Amino acid sequence: MVAELAVDPDSELVRRAKGGDVEAFGELVERNRRAVFRAAVAAVGSPVEADDVAQEAFVTAFQKLNGFRGDSSFKTWLLTITWRKAVDRRKSVTKWMQRLVAPGAEAKDGWDPMQVLPSGERSQEEELLTADLRRRLKPLIAGLPKKLRDALLLAGSGDHSYEEIGQLLKIPVGTVKWRVSEARKVLKTKMAARGYDDV
Amino acid sequence: MSDDGGRRLQDGGRTEDGGRDRIDLAIDHAVREILDVEQPAGVRYRVLRRIASPVASAPVHPSPVASAPAHSSPVGSAFRRKFFWLGAPLAAAAAIVLAVLLSRGTERPEAPVTVATSAPRATRAVKSPVTSAPATVPATTVERRNVVGRARRSIDRTVVAAATFDRAQAADTEIAPLNEIDPIRVTELTESPIAPAPIAVRPLNPITALQVAPLTPPDGRN
Numbered sequence: 001m002v003a004e005l006a007v008d009p010d011s012e013l014v015r016r017a018k019g020g021d022v023e024a025f026g027e028l029v030e031r032n033r034r035a036v037f038r039a040a041v042a043a044v045g046s047p048v049e050a051d052d053v054a055q056e057a058f059v060t061a062f063q064k065l066n067g068f069r070g071d072s073s074f075k076t077w078l079l080t081i082t083w084r085k086a087v088d089r090r091k092s093v094t095k096w097m098q099r100l101v102a103p104g105a106e107a108k109d110g111w112d113p114m115q116v117l118p119s120g121e122r123s124q125e126e127e128l129l130t131a132d133l134r135r136r137l138k139p140l141i142a143g144l145p146k147k148l149r150d151a152l153l154l155a156g157s158g159d160h161s162y163e164e165i166g167q168l169l170k171i172p173v174g175t176v177k178w179r180v181s182e183a184r185k186v187l188k189t190k191m192a193a194r195g196y197d198d199v
Numbered sequence: 200m201s202d203d204g205g206r207r208l209q210d211g212g213r214t215e216d217g218g219r220d221r222i223d224l225a226i227d228h229a230v231r232e233i234l235d236v237e238q239p240a241g242v243r244y245r246v247l248r249r250i251a252s253p254v255a256s257a258p259v260h261p262s263p264v265a266s267a268p269a270h271s272s273p274v275g276s277a278f279r280r281k282f283f284w285l286g287a288p289l290a291a292a293a294a295i296v297l298a299v300l301l302s303r304g305t306e307r308p309e310a311p312v313t314v315a316t317s318a319p320r321a322t323r324a325v326k327s328p329v330t331s332a333p334a335t336v337p338a339t340t341v342e343r344r345n346v347v348g349r350a351r352r353s354i355d356r357t358v359v360a361a362a363t364f365d366r367a368q369a370a371d372t373e374i375a376p377l378n379e380i381d382p383i384r385v386t387e388l389t390e391s392p393i394a395p396a397p398i399a400v401r402p403l404n405p406i407t408a409l410q411v412a413p414l415t416p417p418d419g420r421n
Contacts, residue, residue, distance in 0.1 A: 029243045034238070041234055047236045047239075050238075051242075134228055134229045138229050138233060141226075152226075187222070
């Protein structure tokens, strides 16, 4: 823990922000916004809602900053807040009503992969993979059980270590790894059922 | 998957020979595509704005276009919309209950109708002894004040007084006689003449004869 504090690049900014330096907190926002936003997208699926969640998470973090004792890194603490808010959002009545209004329009728990736009930047390796394969995988990912999907997406984002994911999801690291593996297994099984077992 | 040389996938999508299969790579790329969404610009500004003005607790959207896809409203977050949908029926139900309660509450003041009929009876009963015999002043004046002045609250007491009115007791009641009313003087009306002034009629001016010039021949016409 001490070592983590020593290397926490945000500690100085956190100290200043605790002293009321709003600009320092703005710098913390800038540094962590990408990870926060990605975690929110992983949970709620919609970029618009993820943006709302991210904002709420940052504001809450600022309000509770004096309660941050430094037991973990600022980023982990911030991501925990983000994840809690995102999961609350996912469970919200709005989602429930949307599902009532348009059943089948979204995944079972309201996670909507169709709102997620692909980025324009792809490596040459990525271009080699067929777009069809990815297009078919996205709805399957959206249809995964939440526990498996959360672990898969958080791990796949590249922003979080397994330890951080374990803290976010409040599960042991071993369980995180198992869920990621299980998610892949489920996806492969489903793809095989669709004729994509040509590995 | 097992068709291709008998390779079997292990956890994390690695095959026994250490390579990663195509679907594993595709999963990685699909996950990355799902998460690789550009956040609307100005996050820092919007967050700091919300922090600076805690009253505006709703998330700030960068622009209506970015924040309003077909299914969502830019007005507020889903959290707010949730409370709107919860709150609207509750507010409607509360309004109905309030209306019912108010209507019941307004029915109650109509009760004085029965009491109002009894009030004059009480005063009439009290008046009658005035002609026959004076009675004790304090009791009746109190009752009269109750009936005339504080209509609604004194109604019950007035009814009780009327119910327990006893002519024999009333005979002992002493009431000061009413003052005589001064005669009303009315001044007589006077009629004022309204005849209009005589109207003088003048003869009209003679009309001068009209002179009409003949029309010019239509030379220029076809």
